[in-house]
Amino acid sequence: MPLISASAPRESCSETRPGLRPAASVLSAWRTFFVVVFASASTSCSTLSFYHQAAAGQLSIVSQQEPTDEVIASPATDARLRERLLKATELVQFAQDHLSLEPEERFSSYVRIDGDYVVWNVFATPEFSTQPTQWCYPIAGCASYRGYFKQRDARKFAQQLIARRQDTTVGGVAAYSTLGWFDDPLLSTFIDWPDAELAGLIFHELAHARVFVPGDTAFNEAFASFVERRGVLQWLRAQHDEVRIERVTARWKASDRFIAFLLQWRDELQLLYGQPYNTFGRRLLKSELLAEIERCYRANPDQFGDQDWFFRDGLNNARLVPLAAYNELVSGFAGLFIQADGSWPLFYSKVMALGASAAEARTAELTRLGREQQAFERDADSVPVMCAALRF
Numbered sequence: 001m002p003l004i005s006a007s008a009p010r011e012s013c014s015e016t017r018p019g020l021r022p023a024a025s026v027l028s029a030w031r032t033f034f035v036v037v038f039a040s041a042s043t044s045c046s047t048l049s050f051y052h053q054a055a056a057g058q059l060s061i062v063s064q065q066e067p068t069d070e071v072i073a074s075p076a077t078d079a080r081l082r083e084r085l086l087k088a089t090e091l092v093q094f095a096q097d098h099l100s101l102e103p104e105e106r107f108s109s110y111v112r113i114d115g116d117y118v119v120w121n122v123f124a125t126p127e128f129s130t131q132p133t134q135w136c137y138p139i140a141g142c143a144s145y146r147g148y149f150k151q152r153d154a155r156k157f158a159q160q161l162i163a164r165r166q167d168t169t170v171g172g173v174a175a176y177s178t179l180g181w182f183d184d185p186l187l188s189t190f191i192d193w194p195d196a197e198l199a200g201l202i203f204h205e206l207a208h209a210r211v212f213v214p215g216d217t218a219f220n221e222a223f224a225s226f227v228e229r230r231g232v233l234q235w236l237r238a239q240h241d242e243v244r245i246e247r248v249t250a251r252w253k254a255s256d257r258f259i260a261f262l263l264q265w266r267d268e269l270q271l272l273y274g275q276p277y278n279t280f281g282r283r284l285l286k287s288e289l290l291a292e293i294e295r296c297y298r299a300n301p302d303q304f305g306d307q308d309w310f311f312r313d314g315l316n317n318a319r320l321v322p323l324a325a326y327n328e329l330v331s332g333f334a335g336l337f338i339q340a341d342g343s344w345p346l347f348y349s350k351v352m353a354l355g356a357s358a359a360e361a362r363t364a365e366l367t368r369l370g371r372e373q374q375a376f377e378r379d380a381d382s383v384p385v386m387c388a389a390l391r392f
Helices: 022-040 045-063 068-073 079-098 151-163 195-210 217-238 242-273 279-298 317-327 330-339 344-355 359-377
Strands: 109-111 119-126 135-137 141-143 146-148 166-173
Touching: 045 146, 068 079, 068 109, 079 195, 079 217, 119 151, 119 317, 146 151, 151 166, 166 317, 195 217, 195 242, 217 242, 217 317, 217 330, 217 359, 242 279, 242 317, 330 344, 330 359, 344 359
Parallel strands: none
Antiparallel strands: 119 146, 119 166, 135 141
């Protein structure tokens, strides 16, 4: 996901900054960053506070960067870390050579982070809507999340939204993209991930730097998610690793069925919110519907694998937002890739052309392509999940 405005999604323009190194280039980038962000920001205290923490967090990351080759060469480097940095370097090279991604100087440095996440994203919706609340940022446009470098700041902001009757969720993020403003480093938050997951993250983040449409989170994240999965499969095939291909694709299928299941329930929720009930009635029926989602999930363990993580912090409208943003349009990009005859450069060209069209038109086209692709790829082994839904 992108960040430019505090770890929000990979927001940035599709242009990339020249890969100049250290002092002069970093200082120049910071000057531009501060001028653009603060000149464009509103003067409200909350807005200035948000951009201040974003700038301070990014500065902390930049100041701790160590060139990857130096960390690898250092006798003081732990053998495990050296092996993981070498693997990451190999994956970045694969992305450039085989996926037509453009790393430039990205992932050429390393930063150790205290904790499992570098950023925490806040997602929110109105109490009676599944449509995400939007926040707008200079250059990056609007996004359906707001990012913080400190968990306490994210939770404090979420509490402010809850006080205004918004559903919220806060999620930790292991990586983000500055969309070319800085040379994004490898982070300790993900460097120890298994090879396939590490590959997916690197391909996903580099995809954001390849194509980014300001203000369209669903488009950007679905595009990067498609590149991630397709890239992982291509990398595993290059390794002739059929065992991992089978394991990874089985996990993806279970995850996709779970996401499709949740998005169907999201539509049920939205149907409820469109009914002419009073506030008390809506709250009561919403609570029943949310409880039924978990009951239905637990009644069908063979369909979804272990997805208990999704229910641990409770269920509300906002929990469904990132699922939709990262997954709902992925099948459309798969269809676009087929139109490009599997050519990555032609695919990116088509993605950029689609991104230049009106928002409604590109979403409609991706939805159409997605339906065609889903009909073609339908999982014959998947048994439809039938649970009782409320009738309005």
